[in-house]
Amino acid sequence: MELISGAPIGPIETAWERHKFALKLVNPANKRKYNIIVVGSGLAGGAAAASLGELGYNVQCFCYQDSPRRAHSIAAQGGINAAKNYHNDGDSVFRLFYDTVKGGDFRAREANVYRLAQVSVNIIDQCVAQGVPFAREYGGNLDNRSFGGAQVSRTFYARGQTGQQLLLGAYQALERQIGLGSVKMYPRRDMLDLVVVDGQARGIVTRSLYDGKIEVHFADAVILATGGYGNVFYLSTNAKGCNVTAIWRAHKRGALFANPCYTQIHPTCIPVAGDYQSKLTLMSESLRNDGRIWVPKTVGDKRSPDQIPESERDYYLERRYPSFGNLVPRDIASRAAKRECDEGRGVGPGGLGVYLDFSDCIKRLGAAKIAERYGNLFEMYERITGEDPYRVPMRIYPATHYTMGGLWVDYNLMSTIPGLFVLGEANFSDHGANRLGASALMQGLADGYFIIPYTIGNYLANSKLPKLSADVPAAKEAFCNATNITNKLLNGKGTRTVDSFHRELGKIIWDYCGMARDKSGLEKALGLIPQLREQFWKELRILGANEEFNQSLEKAGRVADFLELGELMCIDALHRNESCGGHFREEYQTPEGEALRDDANYSYVAAWEYKGPGQSPALNKEPLAFDYVHPSQRSYK
Amino acid sequence: MKLILHVWRQKNSADKGRMVRYEVPDVNEHMSFLEMLDVLNESLIAKGEDPIAFDHDCREGICGMCGFMINGKAHGGFKRTTVCQLHMRHFKDGDELYLEPWRAAAFPVIKDLAVNRAAFDRIIASGGFISVPTGSAPDGNAIPVKKQDSDLAMDAAACIGCGACVAACPNAAAALFVGAKISHLGHLPQGQPERDRRALAMVQQMRVENFANCTNIGECEAVCPKDIKLEVIARMNRDYIGASFTNRPESGSGGVG
Secondary structure (H helix, E strand, O other): OOOOOOOOOOOHHHHHHHHHHHOOOOOHHHHOOOEEEEEOOOHHHHHHHHHHHHHOOEEEEEOOOOOHHHOHHHHOOOOEEOOOOOOOOOOOHHHHHHHHHHHOOOOOOHHHHHHHHHHHHHHHHHHHHHOOOOOEOOOOOEOOEOOOOOOOOOEEOOOOOHHHHHHHHHHHHHHHHHHHOOEEEEOOEEEEEEEEEOOEEEEEEEEEOOOOOEEEEEOOEEEEOOOOOHHHHOOOOOOOOOOOHHHHHHHHOOOOEEOOOOEEEEEEEOOOOOOOOOOOOEOOHHHHHOOEEEEEOOOOOOOOHHHOOHHHEEOHHHHHOOOOHHHOOHHHHHHHHHHHHHOOOOOOHHHOOEEEEOHHHHHHHOHHHHHHHHHHHHHHHHHHHOOOOOOOOEEEEEEEEEEOOEEOOOOOOEOOOOOEEEOHHHEOOOOOOOOOOOOHHHHHHHHHHHHHHHHHHHHHHHOOOOOOOOOOHHHHHHHHHHHHHHHHHHHOOOOEOHHHHHHHHHHHHHHHHOOOEOHHHHHHHHHHHHHHHHHHHHHEOOOOOOOOOOHHHHHHHHHHHHHHHHHHHHHHHHHOOOOEOOEOEOOOEOOOOOEOOOHHHHOEEEEEEOOOOOOOOEEEEEEOOOOOOOOOOOOOO | OOEEEEEEEOOOOOOOOEEEEEEEOOOOOOOEHHHHHHHHHHHHHHOOOOOOOOOOOOOOOOOOOOOOEEOOEEHHHOOOOOHHHOEHHHOOOOOEEEEEOOOOOOOOEEEOOEEOOHHHHHHHHHHOOOOOOOOOOOOOOOOOOOHHHHHHHHHHHOOOOOOHHHHHOOOOEOHHHHHHHHHHHHOOHHHOOOHHHHHHHHHHHHHHOOOEOOOOOOHHHHHOOOOOOOHHHHHHHHHHHHHHHHOOOOOOOOOOO
16 A cells, blocks of 8 residues: 655645645535544544534544543643743744654654644644643743753643643633534543445444443544553553554554554653552653652662762763753653663662652752642652652652554545544654653644644545435444444453453563563564463453443453554564664664664554454555654764 | 442442442552452452442543542542542551442432533533634733732642532532632633623533532532632632623624624
């Protein structure tokens, strides 16, 4: 399959402007004749549903939570980037573009990233107007902080709850449209299949989590904004309900899945405490602005941190990367922590942790200032660990946080199925092999507010979309498929719980396709995952029926898809014989232990095509060209 | 440690419901309350018994999905803590705990500890927003906002919509929730044009949803996991009363040309 990005040729600075002008429009009176389905109500989905409803389209929006306000965007802590250059410190659209392409280790599509940097400034304006209470300076202007991978202060924030405030802005805009009748909201729904009629995405099949009712919803276009698949690791910073089902089942209907092995392991999370652990909690990257990361210099040093003198501490990030110090990008900080722990210098129970120490900045700025900046994070840390970070250094360890891979989309954010658009973390487009901090919120809102409202109109205006009758065979078939999967899960006569399978899968993926991968480990995982999948379908036990509020059944459907996705991740990781960003293959590293890319052979997007159960997926390549930011060995030294 | 739980079990909204006793041995002090329930549920499934349904999602105290009563207190009654962030080190061996769902006419039980809070969404839809079409905003720094106003707006905006305030209130009032949104937007210059309409519409919707009136008891503030202050209710009342006096029917003749 030839993958055509459709990115405009010519000067990148004007590409989006020129492209927007070339896009066809739908006249206001005709917009209400079109139905659009939006799955997911986070920053990307909520912003898209609200904006499209406002334009006059008929929108149906679905989410699995009990309210659109609970989508996991809400948990983002640190901030959102925008090239405002309010601080006169040398920022520009081009610099944000440059930092993002470099931060992504030269595996993103330049035109998309440039557009993202351009619209970043509109996002801040939009959110301020919606009433998002960003941090302010005494003069009344917006405040900024710095974040990993950048040497300018371009991150806007609302205490440690930026994601929450941005999401509430989008949610309120969405509720306004719901009140006005332009959007109909369907909470507590899982999307179980995509309806493809004559090659076009024309609807979805959903299951109501209240009563198990399975329904077909038709539309003229479908937007998936369902987030990432980090929960394939079982333990991650994602919410418990986050899942891959919507994009995975769309993948099985023909949408290519791009770069599944690009997963981001966030360096600053609270370490695992026990085998009952159900999720991991992130401590915002913004803490690295003031906290200093260190381990004892001596292997196996078990003294308490206050007993270890300055001369016997190794501030390894400051030592190895003097110009970025504690603010190196996430992939680099995570691997560095892993290396220290692997070599025996880790701290805390099990030795899987490093210190994030605030004593210097508390001395310098006072505890009150630190409380103002990070109070809620310190409190959260204390609640979980029972330790007071004002007095004892935090212990942190990397954890799965974000997935750069996702469904392949073109410049219009349309997948390889016409009429199926994919926004936010669910697509692959902007972050390459590693996402910089405070860029996920930016991408979600850029896609939802400022890109899809333009590009979807062009699709609708250019497409023939015949009216469908309820009994169109494709819809019936999708409905039966969803029903069959559900029945099959319920009919299992085994003894094992769904969580036990999820944990086991997570451990395989973490061990062999986590922070560092190698050929033999990946091959091993590719042997283990199909075995586990087979056991799952044989030994699973789900109590109760479909026609009720059945949380085990919900989980089982999601884990069934993770068991298939996990295999594709390993296939992708094994085929990519290089290291880049979050994909670190042990065999490919520089003498200093940094990721060693192979631009001659792997400067492409790997987009996988589903070929049926038991068949190997087919690899399709979208070559990447770098006309503006020339690929170099990333250096943060 | 070992705990004894009495959990509200209710199959669906039509079922009458009852308390059921469970013993949970080997509770680790580092577990969160929900992880303790996970462990109990795994053992129930192994025995072929229906696991306890409870809502939860982010498990880091921000999504607002979780929440139930522990010994009559919303989220367990620990300061600034949702039940997902409540760790077992606060309990001791042999403790007997009673778990019940939020009880309010406006929050019907779906199953066991899970309730339907869609009424909150409908209140926001009635007026809890600033009407600003996508793409029409002026520069973010065009209107300076006093830091104090911005901070007060943020204090109120921290509400996670969990419903603990309603559950804790003897009247099952939603005044803290509604007051928080009215205060958040009312503290900002951007929220001024719709301030009157917002107060009128949201208070009206609050009544339609069967939330009762506030009688200044203050239980809501005491259990709020995000420290929303009673002050927001005063602000709601002020905005509502003010708007009631100055409200005029909208002119029907404007805008046609």
